[in-house]
Amino acid sequence: MSKRDDIVTAAVDVFGRYGFRQTSMELVARAAGVSRPALYQHFANKQDVFAAVAARVTDLMTDAAHRARDTGGTPADQVYGVLSVKLETAIGVTEARFRQELVSEAIAMGLSSVEDRLVDALVDLLAEVPEPRETAALLLASTVGIGQSDGTPEALRHRLRRLVDLVMEGLNTAPHQRS
Template structure:
C-alpha cells in the first residue's frame, strides 16, 4: 500500500507520460486514472480535475528543471558545458517528455492552464542563466561592455524554446543546442 506522497508521485509520473503522449485536450480523467492504475473516484480524491492534474505536473516538472539548471550553473567545468547544462534542462523538459508533434500544442495549453507557473519558471531560468554569464564576465569580454547578461540570457532562453518546439528527435535538439551555446560563448569571447 502506497502512502499519500508515493501515490501522488505515481499519479504525476503517469500523468506526465499521458499528457506527453496525447496532449492536454485529448487526455481525460479516465485516461489519467487508467495510466496511474487508479479508479476515477480515487483520482478525484487527489485532484479536482484535469486542469488540476496538469498544473501539478507542470509545477513538478518546473521545480525539477529549475533545480537541475541551478546545479548545472554551479558545477565545475568549462563555461560551455555549464551553460549547455543549464539550457539543456529546459530543452529536455519538453523534448524528453512530450511526443515531438505535440510540443507546440502542449506549450500553448500550458500557457493557458498554468501561465503563472511558466512565468515563474522563466524568471528562475533567466536569473540562473544571467547569473552564470555574469560570473564568467572576465572570460566573456563582451558581457557588461556591449551585451547585458540578462538580455543575452533572455535571447538564449527564447532560442531554446524555439528549438524545443520543433518536431525533432533528441539528437537533433542536442546538436542545435550545443551549436547555439558554442556560437554564443565564442562570440562573447571575441575582443
C-alpha cells in the same frame, strides 16, 4: 511516494503523449492504476492535475538547471548544461505536436513559467555580459527552436552545443572589438 505523487508521475506521461485537450481523467486514472473516484479524491479536475504536473516538471527542470549551472567546466559548458535541460525535456517528455498546446494551457492557467527560472539560472552565468537577461532569454528561445526542429536527438544536442560555443566565443571577443 504518496498516491498523489504516483498519479502526478503517471500524468506527466499522459499529458506528454496526448496533450491537454485529449487527456481525460479516465486516461490519467488508468495510467496511474487507480479508479476515477480515487483520482477525484486527490484532484478536483483535469486542470488541477495539470497544475500539479506543471509544478512537478518546473521543479525538476529548475533543480537540474541549477545542478548544471553549479558544475565545474567552462562557462560554455555550464550554459550548455542549463540549456540542455530545456532541450532534453523537449526531446524526451512531450511529443512535438503537443508542446505548444501544453505551454499555452499553462500560460492561460497562470502557472509558474519554467522559462523564467531557467533564464534566472542563465543570468547568473552571464552576469558579466551586456544585457545578461536578454542574452539568456535569447539563448533559451533559440533552444526551444532547436528542440522543435527536425533531427535526431544527437543532432539537436550538437546544434545546441554549436550555438552555445558560437555565442560564448562572440561574447568573449566582443569587448575587444569595441576598443
